[in-house]
Amino acid sequence: MTKKPGRQIITFDWAIKTVLRDKANFDVLEGFLTALFGRAITILDMLESESNQRDEADKYNRVDLLAKTGDDERIIVEVQYFSEMGYLRRLAYGTAKTIVENLKLGEPYENIGKVYSVSLLYFDISKDGDDYIYHGKTEFTGLHTHQPVTLKKSLIGDQVRINETNVFPEYYLIPLRAFPDMIRDELDQWVYAFKNNEVLDEFTAPGIGALKEKLDY
Template sequence: MFSAGEDSIMKKSARKIITFDWAIKTILRDKANFDVLEGFLTALFRQPITILELLESESNRRDDADKYNRVDLLAKIRGGIAKDDERVIVEVQYLPESAYLKRLAYGTAKTIVENLKLGESYDNVRKVYSVSLLYFDAVEGGDDYIYHGKTEFTGLHTHASVTLKKSLVGERVRIGETNIFPEYYLIPLKCFTDEIRDDLDQWLYAFKNNEVPDEFTAPGIVALKEKLDYLKMDEVERRRFDKHVDYARSEWGMIDHARREGREEGREEGREEGREEGRGEERARLVKSLHENGVPMEIIAVSVGLPEEAMRRLLDGE
């Protein structure tokens, strides 16, 4: 175990890499580069993971969505002794949103439904994993930097875990031998202290700091260092990437400023007109401030958790 923050030698010998969200949009969609994502998932699930193919997801398109707050990919995977392919959603998100957990639940449910063909037996329902790399504060009072959510059945009175009958669970072996219900991994990178304990920590260090020290040896990490090397990008791709980073920083700065401004004014309103109305005023001011600063409606919707129609009513003064 070592702390990257205290190792000045390691910092000098680190390779600068592009941000992981940009890699998901570009490099990692090439089958020749699946080994990068396989390395990360192998470290997370603690068993060898193979990506069979990438499937259609919300951001499997290269267009003006380069400026979007969130990017994800959907992959068909197989791990260890698992007999069946499963699904994993890997996403990177920079800004918080009020309906975040609801969107995660919707995303896994939608993936389950869309991967069961019309007329197929429920026996063909696929297990879905949702892995979120978060660049914002996601927990209160947490004592870790990786949070795992899954469905378990326990006694209502005893609180003891119960093993369901095999006739209900089925014969299929899944990653970790778990049940069919979706599982979620929330990884707020701000909570990671750069202290390296295992292979997974090496990956998280790279995602958080956009660099790979030469001392790192986790499976797949060399591929990450070579294929996401910033200096190996051609001039056109480097300009596109730099523009993407500048835009993301600008968006975050405007949204953070508008939130602070709206929160202060909302608190004043709350003292005079009641806490609930103050919160409504804060949200309205945030929407108007972001709109006046040229932030696209879809990003405002993500930031405040309101549909576009409701935001347009706020902007029209209704």
């Protein structure tokens, strides 16, 4: 791929501590999440939970967002970057705390929000290195049949969720160094920009223009 001149932007780890915490800049994360989830995402607010305040580093290394999809489903999205040490345990702890802290005392369990955890990582996570975006979710399979279970609608609820999955948290792990710098779709434009701190002039993904202007180096 022949690169045209691009615009240098600040690093994502710095952006999440500063400009991305401003509501005026939510359009940057909306564009990225829309490309990642494959459906329109609108950010409604930033959540300041106790888990954000418990650890001073985590407070600035992640942002918890209340958002809605194009079909008006309310979801909670965590966007974060963490160091390698204790990463998976911190990830599990963070999503559990987010669920608990966003269910008010006395509220029915039906009000538990679906949490999507998105991690931009500056370290490798796979021995194989065969991909640069990994998606994890909870699925139930028959112990004897080894076939996935189709849960009853009364268990899942009426809301149509992203990927039509259940209420359990989902995880998107994006080890940036594993990205081969080959642009195939709009999501790749975002991953390239986060990895290289640069937005190429030919990038046209929705919201990528806001990334170029608001995170200008």
